[in-house]
Amino acid sequence: MTKLMVLGFLIRNAMSGYEIQQIANHSGMENWANVLPGSIYHALKKLEQEGLIQIKAHEQVGNRSKAIYQITDKGKETYHQLLLQTASEVNVLFSSTFYTALLFLNDLPDEDARVAISTQQKRLEKSLEEFYHIRKQKERHLPPRGEATFAHMEAQLLSYQKLLQQVRDSLEQNS
Structure with a gap:
């Protein structure tokens, strides 16, 4: 790149x-x-x-x-x-390290798992804030393909946020 x-x-x-x-x-x-x-x-x-x-x-x-x-x-x-x-070329990235951690998350004590997911959520929130800041700066100067790119990036971040919330909710149900 x-x-x-x-x-x-x-x-x-x-x-x-x-x-x-x-x-x-x-x-x-x-x-x-x-x-x-x-x-x-x-x-x-x-x-x-x-x-x-x-x-x-x-x-x-x-x-x-x-x-x-x-x-x-x-x-x-x-x-x-x-x-x-x-x-x-098709280049869809999957977070293989995070997906692997999710596969074995039950091996952690519930409190440790909640802390790890909470930490991920906080990092994602920071990433979303940075993303929205950059998007706002660029939105007046974006060609149509640029806007489509930003919309896709936002959808990916929000989808990841949803996954983290689902994992956190499942951890809360187990406690």
């Missing part, structure tokens, strides 16, 4: 790694695209080695020099292929 994201930004404008990282941070990409801000610089180096991007210029910022990257023709071709491949 990092490769696709970096190429996607650079196909629009030449920019520095810092600028890409700021966009990623501002949009909350680590939450929905599984792109960690720290991976951007690693991706830039690798993409440059592969000839997919190149340094357009160096800008002096105080005592530091920052590289401004631009996409190459080879990078545009690769971006198109990668985007087509990614948009064509």
Whole structure:
């Protein structure tokens, strides 16, 4: 995903790694695209080695020099292929670690299980708050496909919230 994201930004404008990282941070990409801000610089180096991007210029910022990257023709071709491949494949993620924990949840004392589920619910609430904050910031600038994406993400989060509540209710019934 990092490769696709970096190429996607650079196909629009030449920019520095810092600028890409700021966009990623501002949009909350680590939450929905599984792109960690720290991976951007690693991706830039690798993409440059592969000839997919190149340094357009160096800008002096105080005592530091920052590289401004631009996409190459080879990078545009690769971006198109990668985007087509990614948009064509089915990639539904299941929380295998959480589902496995649910399978064996009865092995925990009820109070420990309630605490674990409550902790999950609190984390999910925080994720929902962050999601709604980001969505509100972006809603005026979203194309129709962007709105559909946000609606789907919301449905997934709410579905997960419902699952956690069902598990918690079953734990309460057992006590």
